[in-house]
Amino acid sequence: MNANPTRVVAVARSWLGTPYHDQASLKGVGCDCLGLARGVWREVVGPEPFPIPPYSRDWGETGPREVLAEGARRMMPEIVPADAGPGALVLFRMLPRAIAKHVGILTGPDTFLHAYERLGVIEEPLTAAWRRRIAFAFLFPQR
Numbered sequence: 327m328n329a330n331p332t333r334v335v336a337v338a339r340s341w342l343g344t345p346y347h348d349q350a351s352l353k354g355v356g357c358d359c360l361g362l363a364r365g366v367w368r369e370v371v372g373p374e375p376f377p378i379p380p381y382s383r384d385w386g387e388t389g390p391r392e393v394l395a396e397g398a399r400r401m402m403p404e405i406v407p408a409d410a411g412p413g414a415l416v417l418f419r420m421l422p423r424a425i426a427k428h429v430g431i432l433t434g435p436d437t438f439l440h441a442y443e444r445l446g447v448i449e450e451p452l453t454a455a456w457r458r459r460i461a462f463a464f465l466f467p468q469r
Contacts, residue, residue, distance in 0.1 A: 328403065329370045329466035331413025337369045338362070338431040338439045344447040348383060358383075359429040359441045360394070363415055366431060370466050375401050392425050395462045402464035410463035411435070419461040426461040 340353065347356025351364045360381070364374060381393075394417055398404070402415065410416055412434055417426040430440035432452070439449045 327468040329413065329468050331411065334366065334370055334413035334431065334466050335433045338366050338433065339449065340369075341365060341441075341447045342439070342449060344441070346441055346443050346446045349380065357441050357447065362439070362441045362447055363429045363431065367466065371469055387427060388424055392462070394426055394429070398462065398464045402467060405463045405465060407460045407463040410460070413466065415464045415466065416460045417462040417464075418456070418459040420459060428459075430456075 341357065341362055344352075344354055344362070345356050346358060347361075348358050349361065350356040350358065351361030353365055357365060360378065364378065367374060378397075395404075398415065398417065405414065407416065410432055412432050414432045416430050416432060416438065418428040418430065419426045420428050428440065430438040432438050433449055436452050437449055438452045438456070439447065441447045
């Protein structure tokens, strides 16, 4: 069973305005994109199932493993990105041939929420440029 999408969106929106801080996950204090997803997980699902090792901020990182997607698969049902709706966690591939390194949460059919450097947690339109970068999508499980 999956978490209620309306609840996921409400919890995600409660993080709006949180400043950007690399590798942090504290509502109102600081988070990065993965920290936002971790914080929503804690509020919607419960304690994080495993510690997150340090990670690079390099959106152009390449390699044979989709580390972020593999981690998400360990704890969340994967869905086809085209089927992702509000409340879904989406992973973005920011550069061609790079691994997926950015995380967002869909808040509507054409909007999403994410933590962005210098801007903090913001909600913005899911433009064609963002949409074509979605590489993976997952659902938050029920508590």
